[in-house]
Amino acid sequence: MGEINIPRDQQNALAAIDTNELGRLVEQAIREERLGDPHHLPLASCGPYIARKLHYSEQALTKHRQAKAPRKRAETENTLRRAGSDLSFAVEAMKRRMEEEQKEGQLFYIDDHVVHPYHFDKRLSVRVSYRWRRTVDDEWTFGSITLVHDVDLRPEYTIPAPKRKPSAPKQEQDRQTELCQIWEHLMRGALYSVRDYFREGGDGEKIPQTFQATIDSHTGGLNNYSTRFWRQPA
Structure with missing residues (x-):
């Protein structure tokens, strides 16, 4: 699916x-x-x-x-x-x-085939393409939005440090795994946010071309509202 x-x-x-x-x-x-x-x-x-x-x-x-x-x-x-x-x-x-x-689908369609990157850095991005129209008699308008998230990979001090420091390749592998998981969170949030925006009657012309994902004030990471590009900050 x-x-x-x-x-x-x-x-x-x-x-x-x-x-x-x-x-x-x-x-x-x-x-x-x-x-x-x-x-x-x-x-x-x-x-x-x-x-x-x-x-x-x-x-x-x-x-x-x-x-x-x-x-x-x-x-x-x-x-x-x-x-x-x-x-x-x-x-x-x-x-x-x-x-x-x-x-x-008569009024909007979100392309959920997002290309998975081969390599990740701390600046993650996801581009979501879509088409929309106000009525079934209108022509389709095509657009996209790129959501960006700058990851802060701080050490997890609640986890005991390993007795032996991992090798550089192992550290990079662990880093890539963590960044991949964050990117997938960003990707899913981006897709569902665009879909929910149209479901709630949002105007496709008001979707920005880029959006910096908001971060959770407690964790410093992504939460369920981070990709809601139309949501005003509290």
Whole structure:
């Protein structure tokens, strides 16, 4: 799955699933203690969220079939029914999300395929591209915003210092790992912020070309509001 958008192939798989049919097949699988029929539906192609729920259902079914004692079978049947309900709920939830994305896509679209850097320095940046229009009759306007964050890699004094100082290559590897994690936080925050801005009816013409991410006053790092480029500082 994309970071914020459901990929086209997963949308096609979701569209091919009838939720009523899925519910019937789940009940049949519980009754007959086999999960063969739901496999006729493209559940495994609907993305990792639904694939996990399908896997949990398969595991629950296996445990139920292996159970022998009446009390144990009652427990495993309850677990199996919950897993089946979770699978059906996951499909319904993803279908609703897909419909919402398609509706929003008539007025705006955020490109969530952001290029992952090979090397990081303390000045991180993420460029998010988008298209938008005020009404479905308007032409598309294309734009982008680059969010920047200057990382302050201060030593963590609450962690005991290692007995032996790491080698320079190991220190650089650890530094790159930490910067990568911060960049991914910045990237996700940037994508969701642009999407939320348009969802709240924001004007695409007012999106700045660049924005310096605000830092948390306590930690000195990023928080959930750092990439909200339209949010006025307190």
